[in-house]
Amino acid sequence: MLRLEKRPSPSKAWNFATPIVAVxxxxxxxxxLFAILGKNPFEAIKLIFWDPLFSEQFAAYSRPQLLVKAGPxxxxxxxxxIGFRAGIWNIGAEGQYIIGALCAAAxxxxxxxxxxxxxxxxxxxxxxxxxxxxxxxxAILKTRFNTNEILVxxxxxxxxxxxxAAAATGFMRNPQGxxxxxxxxxxxxxxxxxxxxxxxxxxxxxxxxxxVAVIFAYILLQRHILGFHVQLAGQAPRAxxxxxxxxxxxxxxxxxxxxxxxxxxGMFEVSGPARLISIDFNAGYGFTxxxxxxxxxxxxxxxxxxxxxxxLTYIGGELAxxxxxxxxxxxxxxxGMLLFFLLALDVLSNYRILLALPGRNPEAx
Amino acid sequence: MKRRELLATSAAALGLAATAGSxxxxxxxxxxxxxxxxxxGDFGWTYAHDQGRLAAQEHFGSAxxxxxxxxxPEGPDAERIMTQMALSGADMIxxxxxxxxxxxxxxxxxxxxxxxxxxxxxxxxxxxxxLYNARFYEGRAVIGTIAGRMTQxxxxxxxxxxxxxEVVMGINAAxxxxxxxxxxxxFRVVWVYSWFDPAQEAAAAEALIEQGADIIMQxxxxxxxxxxxxxxxxxxxxQASDMTQFAPDVHLTAILDNWGPxxxxxxxxxxxxxxxxxxxxxxxxxxEVAFAPFNERxxxxxxxEANAMIEAIRTRSYHPFTGPLNKQDxxxxxxxxxxxxxxxxxxxxxxxxxxxxxIPS
Numbered sequence: 001m002l003r004l005e006k007r008p009s010p011s012k013a014w015n016f017a018t019p020i021v022a023v024x025x026x027x028x029x030x031x032x033l034f035a036i037l038g039k040n041p042f043e044a045i046k047l048i049f050w051d052p053l054f055s056e057q058f059a060a061y062s063r064p065q066l067l068v069k070a071g072p073x074x075x076x077x078x079x080x081x082i083g084f085r086a087g088i089w090n091i092g093a094e095g096q097y098i099i100g101a102l103c104a105a106a107x108x109x110x111x112x113x114x115x116x117x118x119x120x121x122x123x124x125x126x127x128x129x130x131x132x133x134x135x136x137x138x139a140i141l142k143t144r145f146n147t148n149e150i151l152v153x154x155x156x157x158x159x160x161x162x163x164x165a166a167a168a169t170g171f172m173r174n175p176q177g178x179x180x181x182x183x184x185x186x187x188x189x190x191x192x193x194x195x196x197x198x199x200x201x202x203x204x205x206x207x208x209x210x211x212v213a214v215i216f217a218y219i220l221l222q223r224h225i226l227g228f229h230v231q232l233a234g235q236a237p238r239a240x241x242x243x244x245x246x247x248x249x250x251x252x253x254x255x256x257x258x259x260x261x262x263x264x265x266g267m268f269e270v271s272g273p274a275r276l277i278s279i280d281f282n283a284g285y286g287f288t289x290x291x292x293x294x295x296x297x298x299x300x301x302x303x304x305x306x307x308x309x310x311x312l313t314y315i316g317g318e319l320a321x322x323x324x325x326x327x328x329x330x331x332x333x334x335x336g337m338l339l340f341f342l343l344a345l346d347v348l349s350n351y352r353i354l355l356a357l358p359g360r361n362p363e364a365x
Numbered sequence: 366m367k368r369r370e371l372l373a374t375s376a377a378a379l380g381l382a383a384t385a386g387s388x389x390x391x392x393x394x395x396x397x398x399x400x401x402x403x404x405x406g407d408f409g410w411t412y413a414h415d416q417g418r419l420a421a422q423e424h425f426g427s428a429x430x431x432x433x434x435x436x437x438p439e440g441p442d443a444e445r446i447m448t449q450m451a452l453s454g455a456d457m458i459x460x461x462x463x464x465x466x467x468x469x470x471x472x473x474x475x476x477x478x479x480x481x482x483x484x485x486x487x488x489x490x491x492x493x494x495x496l497y498n499a500r501f502y503e504g505r506a507v508i509g510t511i512a513g514r515m516t517q518x519x520x521x522x523x524x525x526x527x528x529x530x531e532v533v534m535g536i537n538a539a540x541x542x543x544x545x546x547x548x549x550x551x552f553r554v555v556w557v558y559s560w561f562d563p564a565q566e567a568a569a570a571e572a573l574i575e576q577g578a579d580i581i582m583q584x585x586x587x588x589x590x591x592x593x594x595x596x597x598x599x600x601x602x603x604q605a606s607d608m609t610q611f612a613p614d615v616h617l618t619a620i621l622d623n624w625g626p627x628x629x630x631x632x633x634x635x636x637x638x639x640x641x642x643x644x645x646x647x648x649x650x651x652x653e654v655a656f657a658p659f660n661e662r663x664x665x666x667x668x669x670e671a672n673a674m675i676e677a678i679r680t681r682s683y684h685p686f687t688g689p690l691n692k693q694d695x696x697x698x699x700x701x702x703x704x705x706x707x708x709x710x711x712x713x714x715x716x717x718x719x720x721x722x723x724i725p726s
Contacts, residue, residue, distance in 0.1 A: 058452050065445055165558040169528050170726040178487045179530040179712040185467055273441035275467045279527060279558075280439045318446050321434045322398060323453060328436035329404070 004351040014349040019295060019302075022341035023309070029341075030334040039324045047323055048316030048334075062315050064202025068273055069311035071207040072097075072265040074304055076289035078213045079261030081298040082220065083254035086230040087237065090255055092138065092153030093262040094286025095160035096131035100263020101270035102167055103130030105183055105277045108192035109172060112184060119191040123267055124209075131263015132256050134160065139255035143248040149255065161282065168279045183277035186270060194272030206268025211304075213261055218300040230254070262286055291339050313338070395457065395636055397421070398450040399433035400443060402462035403561045409586025409605040410560065410622070411435065414461045414484070416606070417624030424629045428636065439464025447472040451479055457635050459628070460484065462560075463531075470494055480640050482631060485531065487711070492642055497627060500648030501531070502538035502710070503678050504620030505582075506685035507656065507671050508602045511617055512580045513543030513550050514667045515600060522573025522599075523554045524566055524583040524590055528724045530713040532584050537717045538685050539582060544719055546670075553578055556725055563589035574599050591616060600662070607657035619657035626652055646707060649678045686710065691718035 027049075031041030052062035076093050083090050090096075104127035111119050138152035169181040176184075186192050197203045221227035232240040233250055241247070265285065274281055292310055296302030317331035397418075405415035415433070422431045434450075437443050443465045447458055451472065457480040460469050466488040473481040473491040481491070485498045512521050521543060525532050536554060543550045553576055555569040562585070570581050570590035580600040583590045591612035594601035601612055603619025627647065634640040647653040656675065659668050677683035688699030693716035699705060716724060 058449060061448060061452055068441070069445075162558065165527070166725070173726075179714050180463060180466075180487055181527055181529050182464065182467075187467075269441070273444070275441075275471075278439055278464050280464060283438045283440055283442055314442075315445065315449075318434060318442070319449055319453075322432045322446070322450055325432055327404070328434065 003354045003356045004347070005354050006351055007349075010350045015297070018345040018349055019297070019306070019342060022338060022345055025341045026334065026338045029337050033330060033333060034324075034326070037326065037330060039326060044320050044324055044326065047320040048313060051319055052312055052315045058319065060200075062319075064200060065315055066308055066311045067202040067207045068204070069314055070307040071204070071210045072269055072285045073289050073292045073310060074307035075206065075210040075213050075265040075268075076258075076262045076286055077292035077296065077303045077307060078210070078217045078300055079258035080289055081293040081296070081300070081303060082217060082230055083258050084234075084293055085221070085298050086233040086250055086254050088251055088254040089150045090135060090138070090153050090258045091150050091290065092135070092155075092157050092286070093258060093289055094282055094284065095153070095157035096134045096259040096262035097266040097269075097286045098157075098160040098164050098282050099134040099266070100127035100131035101266030101274075101277065101281060102164065102172075103127055103263070104267035105167075105172060105186060105270050108186045108189060108271065109183060111191070112189055115191055117191070120194075120271075123192060123271060124264060127263045127267025128260040129263070131266065132260040134263070135255045135259020136252070139252050143251050149251070153255075157286070164277070164281060165279050168277050168281070172277050174276075181279050185276050187272060187275035192271055194268050204268065204272045206265065206272060209264055209268060210307075214300045214304055221300070226253070262289075295339070295342055310335070310338075394428055394430040395425075395632065396453075396455045397429055397431045397457045397459070397632055398447075398455040399431065400437050400446060400458065400460040400462075400465060401433055401435040402437065402439065402464075403586060404435050405433075407561055407586050408588050408608060408611075411461070411586070413605045413622035414459075414624055417628045418459075420625030421628040421632055425632060425636075429632055437465075440468070444468035444472055447481075448475065451476040455479060457632065457640075458482065463487070480631075480635050489642065489644065495631075495642040496644040498646050499622055499624075499653045500646055501620060501622075501654060502534045502685055503648045504654045504656065505535040505538035506542045506678070507674050508582060508618065508620065509539035509542035510546055510674055511663060511667055511671050512539065512582065512600075512602075513545065513547035514670070515617070515663065516543075516547065516550060516580050518577050518579045519547065519549045520551050520553060520577040520579065522570070522576070522578030522581045523552055524569045524573070524581065524585050525554050525556050526560050526585050527558060528556060528726065530711055533716070533724060534710055534713045535584050536720070537713065540720050541690065541717055542674075542685065552720055554722055557585060559585065561586045563587040566590050567593050570594060570599075571597075588612075603657060609657060609660075615660075615662075616657075617660045617663055621655040621657055623653050623655050649675060650681060692716070693718055693720055
């Protein structure tokens with residue numbers, strides 16, 4: 001019955017407006033959800049969006065926490081966005097994040113309890129290399145055997161999770177941990193510790209890396225021939241081939257870059273906020289980063305804003321949970337709505353809906 | 366007050382008691398936060414803790430305000446949530462999974478006036494961190510006895526979560542007591558590497574039944590294995606709460622986690638300004654480990670045998686880990702009449718003699 005027809009030239013204004021409209025619609029629909037759950041919707045929305053930033057009670061702590069939470073999201077999302085622009089779908093950043101953290105932790109634990117300025121930089125290299133290598137599996141399978149990188153990268157997340165569990169309960173287990181799973185506390189091991197750079201700001205090396213990545217991606221996409229190839233491959237694959245873009249190289253480059261960024265995010269997390277390798281070390285950053293990338297329009301600056309916004313809904317969502325006794329599921333639904341509205345509005349701004357009457361148009365049947 | 370078994374007390378807790386003493390003067394209720402690893406609706410571990418919270422809330426009425434955050438992953442999110450709870454004015458925080466340890470200790474160092482209670486953990490890096498756990502192995506010994514008596518195929522399936530001492534201890538306790546009443550019994554263990562994963566737990570139950578198991582035990586929190594057992598006609602035991610409704614025909618009993626009394630006692634101490642960090646491990650004698658009503662399918666003499674064991678553990682005349690016991694490799698562990706010490710149990714990383722397979726590492 002309904003048919004979507006691509007608009008010849010989507011409105012530029014709508015392109016910028018949809019994220020804002022999506023947030024507003026999420027607030028309205030979320031408010032209705034909270035009201036149905038018997039909570040004051042205005043208070044819930046205020047707790048989620050306002051209190052973490054401006055309330056006297058929480059803001060001093062939660063504002064820096066925005067950076068802590070957004071840092072890995074932005075770093076991963078920036079890497080993913082480059083591939084997504086080229087039509088290369090790395091869905092497995094979560095796995096690359098885990099492997100990056102495992103490799104970095106292996107370096108730290110290998111040197112423990114040694115001293116040396118080189119341990120931390122070496123961990124960054126190991127983290128990036130680990131994530132890169134894990135992303136190379138779907139990349140090479142795609143270029144060699146034409147497998148689907150979406151499936152392979154996604155399924156490798158579950159493999160990585162099993163490796164993580166094996167590490168936490170087995171080969172990386174803290175020998176002084178009374179048999180409990182979990183590695184040594186890397187955050188407490190000074191040469192490997194990713195500390196807050198300026199106390200009270202939440203700014204740690206991972207946040208710095210995220211912003212460097214944003215600038216790097218911006219320059220790559222705007223100024224570099226590779227960025228042009230990425231855009232071309234995504235928008236006009238045939239034209240890209242005529243222009244001499246090598247699809248194999250592009251796949252390896254995009255997958256590798258996103259994997260390395262995700263691995264680095266895992267490294268900064270395990271040596272910083274997460275403190276150690278544990279069974280549940282991966283908190284879904286790799287998947288959430290996909291939302292961040294799209295919410296940010298696959299644009300580096302947009303991704304920064306989207307990462308901060310999503311971090312806000314997490315931190316505010318936690319506040320709303322215990323201040324109003326909302327279940328975690330309600331907050332997850334709320335975050336899901338955000339993506340839903342964004343994608344729905346995207347469809348509407350890029351396509352128009354036509355009502356096709358049955359019988360008249362055989363295509364619509 | 367219940368008699369409590371004190372494993373260790375933190376010396377530095379002395380100075381803290383005073384801070385809460387002024388509570389009686391202030392009219393505002395004592396605020397008690399809970400951090401849950403799963404949803405309260407899991408009917409397992411988190412459900413049992415939430416029942417404990419509700420019991421405490423009912424007991425204290427308006428003198429205490431309890432609240433919780435569920436589905437909190439073990440890591441940086443936990444630390445942030447605890448900090449935000451502290452900033453919102455919480456006086457006491459119960460974190461109910463072992464993986465919260467590093468986060469909880471970091472938060473505790475920042476908020477020395479707040480009482481932090483950590484379930485099933487081991488880290489005490491601050492004077493205001495208290496540890497509590499239940500002796501579930503006592504319950505496993507009882508259901509091991511029932512399983513050993515009731516199995517027809519002599520194969521008992523065991524769905525294990527993670528290879529950690531707590532779980533290994535449970536497997537050993539169940540096996541020792543099944544073996545005692547049925548020397549031919551064989552245990553098959555499947556590790557699912559999750560505390561709560563209905564799909565995986567169900568698949569594990571299926572696999573174990575395919576391997577000939579006619580009784581399934583689980584150290585995971587979902588009701589999925591019970592549903593599978595109900596369908597396939599295998600017998601099963603519930604975990605943490607009475608799961609009869611999910612498998613009315615085959616649910617023999619369940620080991621119940623009864624946290625309410627402990628929560629009430631500790632909150633009362635905080636109200637009185639008498640709270641101090643401790644490290645306690647309570648079980649059947651204190652009522653923290655209990656049982657769901659026995660299914661009538663359990664023959665009367667087996668019920669009597671199980672009840673006798675419960676009574677013996679309750680009066681402390683029997684310890685489930687009493688020698689002679691050997692380790693899996695045949696080396697001696699406990700001599701005749703010797704009882705395992707708590708330290709060994711809490712770090713248990715070996716199977717007892719007779720169990721097949723290896724603990725993954």
